Amino acid sequence: MKTTASAPGKLFILGEHAAVYGYPCIVLAIDKKIHIEAEEIDYQSDIILTQGIKNTSFVEKVISLFGQEYDIKKKVRIKTDSDFSPKLGLGSSSAVTVATIKALSKLYKIPLTRTEIFKLGYKVVLEIQKVGSGADIASSVFGGTILYDKKGKVIKKIQNASLPMVVAYSGFKADTTKLIYSVNKKYKNRRNEIEKIFKNIAKLVWEGKKFIEKGDWKMIGKIMTENHLLLKDLGVSSLKLDSMVSVALEQGAWGAKLSGAGGGDCIIILVSEANREKVAKAIVKKGGQIL
Ligand code: MEV
Numbered sequence: 001m002k003t004t005a006s007a008p009g010k011l012f013i014l015g016e017h018a019a020v021y022g023y024p025c026i027v028l029a030i031d032k033k034i035h036i037e038a039e040e041i042d043y044q045s046d047i048i049l050t051q052g053i054k055n056t057s058f059v060e061k062v063i064s065l066f067g068q069e070y071d072i073k074k075k076v077r078i079k080t081d082s083d084f085s086p087k088l089g090l091g092s093s094s095a096v097t098v099a100t101i102k103a104l105s106k107l108y109k110i111p112l113t114r115t116e117i118f119k120l121g122y123k124v125v126l127e128i129q130k131v132g133s134g135a136d137i138a139s140s141v142f143g144g145t146i147l148y149d150k151k152g153k154v155i156k157k158i159q160n161a162s163l164p165m166v167v168a169y170s171g172f173k174a175d176t177t178k179l180i181y182s183v184n185k186k187y188k189n190r191r192n193e194i195e196k197i198f199k200n201i202a203k204l205v206w207e208g209k210k211f212i213e214k215g216d217w218k219m220i221g222k223i224m225t226e227n228h229l230l231l232k233d234l235g236v237s238s239l240k241l242d243s244m245v246s247v248a249l250e251q252g253a254w255g256a257k258l259s260g261a262g263g264g265d266c267i268i269i270l271v272s273e274a275n276r277e278k279v280a281k282a283i284v285k286k287g288g289q290i291l
Pocket residue numbers: 012015016017018019020131132133134135136176180259260261
């Protein structure tokens with residue numbers, strides 16, 4: 001028997017990095033997914049055929065933890081496929097983790113709740129990366145826009161109209177784990193200062209949630225830009241990301257910020273239909289790529 005499952009990538013709207021320390025964040029599932037095909041096989045070892053993902057480690061870890069948790073010793077063949085490049089920082093590792101758990105749960109007829117999928121997925125991430133908020137996994141499991149707090153103790157859907165957003169790739173792949181560790185080093189050395197930045201980010205998240213629910217794009221944009229400046233203070237932005245954010249604002253965007261770990265990957269821009277084309281052109285001129 002063959003089973004299939006898929007799970008979406010994500011974008012951080014507000015609150016990245018602070019989320020690793022248990023502060024709130026807002027994450028949005030995108031309409032691009034990772035797809036998995038799973039099949040039981042009579043081999044000595046598992047077969048993993050990857051396409052569109054960085055490496056096999058997340059799939060391997062899911063197979064091993066799923067096997068331990070549900071006492072499964074059989075071997076599987078897993079095939080991956082993706083709607084988006086793993087280079088963009090759109091959460092391909094989390095999406096592949098969640099999709100593989102879903103495919104195995106179908107294959108072995110072990111129905112799992114979304115909370116169970118989240119918990120197992122977060123365990124996979126922590127075993128591989130050692131650090132992480134789990135928000136990417138929650139986004140992939142629950143979809144839509146979520147308010148994620150206290151490392152997954154609170155996961156709430158936010159009811160919102162779809163955000164008028166442009167996503168632009170910086171051309172550089174970020175190393176999420178490295179960036180999380182660099183923030184952690186600062187946290188250890190300058191705890192009060194970094195804690196203050198996290199608290200200010202958390203304030204923006206709570207305000208942002210209200211404005212997202214109201215559909216007040218102007219205020220969300222303002223909050224996004226403020227969040228970008230705090231991430232810059234945290235040292236996770238880059239010249240390229242800053243220049244893309246600046247040019248978007250110059251061209252009339254309501255707001256812009258890096259999304260995710262920083263260092264590279266993508267920025268998100270909140271912009272009206274009227275200014276969209278102008279902003280997109282300016283970003284391309286700066287060497288960014290509109291997704
Ligand atoms: C990475 O997409 C977002 C970070 O906040 C890490 C995490 O939440 O696990 C930097």
